[in-house]
Amino acid sequence: MSNPSLLILPGDGIGPEVMAEVTKIIDWYGTKGGLKFDVSTDLVGGCAYDKHGVPLADETMAKAQEVDAVLLGAVGGPKYDNLDFSVKPERGLLRLRKEMDLYANLRPAQCFDALADFSSLKKDVVAGLDIMIVRELTSGVYFGEPRGIFEEGNERVGINTQRYTESEIDRVARSAFELARKRNNKVCSMEKANVMESGILWREVVQKVHDEDYPDVELTHMYADAGAMQLTRWPKQFDVIVTDNLFGDLLSDLAAMLTGSLGMLPSASLGAPMANGRPKALYEPVHGSAPDIAGQGKANPIACILSFAMALRYSFDQGAEADRLEKAVEKVLADGLRTADLLGEEGVQPVSTSEMGDAIVAAL
Amino acid sequence: MSNPSLLILPGDGIGPEVMAEVTKIIDWYGTKGGLKFDVSTDLVGGCAYDKHGVPLADETMAKAQEVDAVLLGAVGGPKYDNLDFSVKPERGLLRLRKEMDLYANLRPAQCFDALADFSSLKKDVVAGLDIMIVRELTSGVYFGEPRGIFEEGNERVGINTQRYTESEIDRVARSAFELARKRNNKVCSMEKANVMESGILWREVVQKVHDEDYPDVELTHMYADAGAMQLTRWPKQFDVIVTDNLFGDLLSDLAAMLTGSLGMLPSASLGAPMANGRPKALYEPVHGSAPDIAGQGKANPIACILSFAMALRYSFDQGAEADRLEKAVEKVLADGLRTADLLGEEGVQPVSTSEMGDAIVAAL
Ligand SMILES: CC(C)[C@H](C(=O)O)[C@@H](O)C(=O)O
Ligand SMILES: CC(C)[C@H](C(=O)O)[C@@H](O)C(=O)O
Numbered sequence: 001m002s003n004p005s006l007l008i009l010p011g012d013g014i015g016p017e018v019m020a021e022v023t024k025i026i027d028w029y030g031t032k033g034g035l036k037f038d039v040s041t042d043l044v045g046g047c048a049y050d051k052h053g054v055p056l057a058d059e060t061m062a063k064a065q066e067v068d069a070v071l072l073g074a075v076g077g078p079k080y081d082n083l084d085f086s087v088k089p090e091r092g093l094l095r096l097r098k099e100m101d102l103y104a105n106l107r108p109a110q111c112f113d114a115l116a117d118f119s120s121l122k123k124d125v126v127a128g129l130d131i132m133i134v135r136e137l138t139s140g141v142y143f144g145e146p147r148g149i150f151e152e153g154n155e156r157v158g159i160n161t162q163r164y165t166e167s168e169i170d171r172v173a174r175s176a177f178e179l180a181r182k183r184n185n186k187v188c189s190m191e192k193a194n195v196m197e198s199g200i201l202w203r204e205v206v207q208k209v210h211d212e213d214y215p216d217v218e219l220t221h222m223y224a225d226a227g228a229m230q231l232t233r234w235p236k237q238f239d240v241i242v243t244d245n246l247f248g249d250l251l252s253d254l255a256a257m258l259t260g261s262l263g264m265l266p267s268a269s270l271g272a273p274m275a276n277g278r279p280k281a282l283y284e285p286v287h288g289s290a291p292d293i294a295g296q297g298k299a300n301p302i303a304c305i306l307s308f309a310m311a312l313r314y315s316f317d318q319g320a321e322a323d324r325l326e327k328a329v330e331k332v333l334a335d336g337l338r339t340a341d342l343l344g345e346e347g348v349q350p351v352s353t354s355e356m357g358d359a360i361v362a363a364l
Numbered sequence: 365m366s367n368p369s370l371l372i373l374p375g376d377g378i379g380p381e382v383m384a385e386v387t388k389i390i391d392w393y394g395t396k397g398g399l400k401f402d403v404s405t406d407l408v409g410g411c412a413y414d415k416h417g418v419p420l421a422d423e424t425m426a427k428a429q430e431v432d433a434v435l436l437g438a439v440g441g442p443k444y445d446n447l448d449f450s451v452k453p454e455r456g457l458l459r460l461r462k463e464m465d466l467y468a469n470l471r472p473a474q475c476f477d478a479l480a481d482f483s484s485l486k487k488d489v490v491a492g493l494d495i496m497i498v499r500e501l502t503s504g505v506y507f508g509e510p511r512g513i514f515e516e517g518n519e520r521v522g523i524n525t526q527r528y529t530e531s532e533i534d535r536v537a538r539s540a541f542e543l544a545r546k547r548n549n550k551v552c553s554m555e556k557a558n559v560m561e562s563g564i565l566w567r568e569v570v571q572k573v574h575d576e577d578y579p580d581v582e583l584t585h586m587y588a589d590a591g592a593m594q595l596t597r598w599p600k601q602f603d604v605i606v607t608d609n610l611f612g613d614l615l616s617d618l619a620a621m622l623t624g625s626l627g628m629l630p631s632a633s634l635g636a637p638m639a640n641g642r643p644k645a646l647y648e649p650v651h652g653s654a655p656d657i658a659g660q661g662k663a664n665p666i667a668c669i670l671s672f673a674m675a676l677r678y679s680f681d682q683g684a685e686a687d688r689l690e691k692a693v694e695k696v697l698a699d700g701l702r703t704a705d706l707l708g709e710e711g712v713q714p715v716s717t718s719e720m721g722d723a724i725v726a727a728l
Contacts, residue, residue, distance in 0.1 A: 142560075197524060198524045200449060228618040
């Protein structure tokens with residue numbers, strides 16, 4: 001049997017730096033950890049635009065469809081701010097999500113004990129926090145038609161369409177219920193059913209999936225504005241949150257920020273199973289390309305490394321190895337190693353991006 | 365000249381209780397404060413549905429169009445959860461906003477010194493916080509067509525339409541810049557221009573209004589997801605935030621929750637000037653109808669009372685009286701009076717809804 005295949009797309013800004021550290025981890029697994037991967041690398045985002053005039057070349061898209069998992073760094077930067085909408089770095093990422101049909105975006109918001117002080121929230125509110133946001137990623141207002149800027153009378157009008165079919169809601173709800181069963185068995189679904197018909201359908205379908213196939217999971221519904229409030233007030237009330245693409249964008253970033261350490265948070269975007277049984281999958285850190293600190297050894301590679309841990313768990317059925325990698329990360333933090341984003345406490349040891357990567361490899 | 369007119373719509377849940385306290389304030393102004401109002405009262409929300417079969421009767425709508433300002437308590441309750449979308453309590457509120465064309469929703473998020481400990485955020489993050497969210501209130505995905513649940517092939521699809529014209533963006537941007545000039549002269553505009561064309565138009569128009577007529581105000585743009593993060597991380601970086609109807613719904617609730625005391629936060633919804641020069645206006649607390657505590661004297665009337673203070677300021681040009689009322693509220697808090705939502709500290713004096721109202725009247 002051939003090795004599982006990985007496509008690495010480092011992207012822009014700090015993407016290449018943090019991905020270099022993931023590569024060390026992958027190498028460790030290949031030489032010492034007994035897990036060999038076939039790795040290829042390509043361009044996405046601004047750097048792809050620079051070379052090909054588009055933020056994702058067709059050949060790269062084709063490769064992404066063939067591999068077992070894609071690892072992405074980050075895209076975007078001020079250099080590309082004035083590009084036309086159709087070729088902005090983000091479009092490369094959105095094309096991957098859409099064409100690979102990665103409908104379930106898993107965003108854990110976990111507060112690491114060693115880092116609880118970094119949160120802007122009180123320690124008792126966030127210490128031990130461990131929630132999972134499941135964001136629908138391939139539909140809704142991100143992709144709905146009609147969309148664009150049109151002439152209307154004497155002025156222009158900007159239009160986007162929020163749009164969800166029953167089957168789109170059904171499948172992401174199932175992802176959420178499945179995850180909840182492996183966690184604390186609770187799902188909270190968020191929408192604005194009080195003002196949006198798409199939210200009414202969302203609520204109805206999630207409830208139906210629950211009643212028919214997951215009656216053992218505790219299900220609640222909340223309006224998304226109340227959800228934003230409750231996440232701020234007492235986030236530990238949640239286990240799994242399932243919500244649409246746009247609400248999920250805001251709510252998952254809010255949840256990430258609760259933990260105070262964005263540089264720590266991974267994500268997985270999963271689609272339907274391929275012929276080999278593995279889901280289509282893309283893994284990426286929650287943080288962005290942070291162009292202001294790129295190339296200075298200041299970036300925290302942990303979010304990207306933990307994204308690879310999610311790949312071990314969700315793509316390669318290597319839960320024990322994922323645990324091992326997560327433990328290695330916890331160990332270096334407990335040892336006091338901190339990249340630039342996590343400085344400020346007494347008695348910690350500042351390290352560069354690559355020193356952090358080396359330490360995690362050593363801890364493995 | 366006749367007295368200025370007020371239409372009071374107490375609504376459901378705790379609405380009538382908190383509004384009863386506002387009525388005491390209005391009475392005080394009529395008898396001792398030298399400001400007489402012509403007050404009428406009517407139904408909105410679930411109670412209107414119970415009586416008329418609709419959450420806002422046409423006669424009530426007509427009255428609202430005629431008065432100088434509307435004061436609203438809150439709408440909704442579990443009793444109405446299964447009503448058809450078209451007659452849900454919220455539709456009454458949305459009809460008022462839309463038909464009065466109240467396009468600028470002003471939501472101050474202010475942290476009261478005496479209450480900073482109630483926040484789930486660290487004290488230094490929120491103490492002294494004073495930001496103003498200006499939310500567009502009459503357009504966007506709340507009202508855009510097409511909308512509904514439709515058959516498509518073998519399944520249903522839920523559709524809503526995000527839609528903004530240049531003039532809709534222009535007028536709410538002006539409201540934000542005007543407010544900023546009276547505050548700290550900073551506006552941050554939030555959208556998702558990286559994924560939505562309506563956001564591109566939003567950003568462009570806000571920038572144009574700025575460059576042409578408000579170059580003295582500092583303007584920045586932020587993606588709404590980053591906005592949610594930054595509000596959580598360090599809210600004091602903001603002065604005025606301007607955003608659309610849906611983002612404004614989530615972000616203003618998030619901002620409100622940062623302060624930790626939802627029972628304290630008022631809002632104003634303003635439209636175009638009427639023949640008498642006053643803007644069309646509706647004032648309401650940010651909190652909801654809280655059916656679980658209704659009728660128990662536990663509700664905090666301050667948000668509703670401060671909404672009346674906003675009416676004094678924005679509808680009746682009585683800035684000094686608004687200040688006086690706000691000072692009276694601060695005084696009773698400094699004296700240690702607390703409704704049920706604000707208990708928990710040592711040495712405070714628990715009071716009921718009506719005792720709180722009485723104390724504020726006494727402080728006037
Ligand atoms: C970069 C951008 C297109 C993207 C999104 O809005 O989905 C990002 O914010 C995210 O959440 O992954
Ligand atoms: C009650 C509801 C319709 C309303 C809204 O979504 O606008 C509320 O959440 C608000 O923010 O005033």
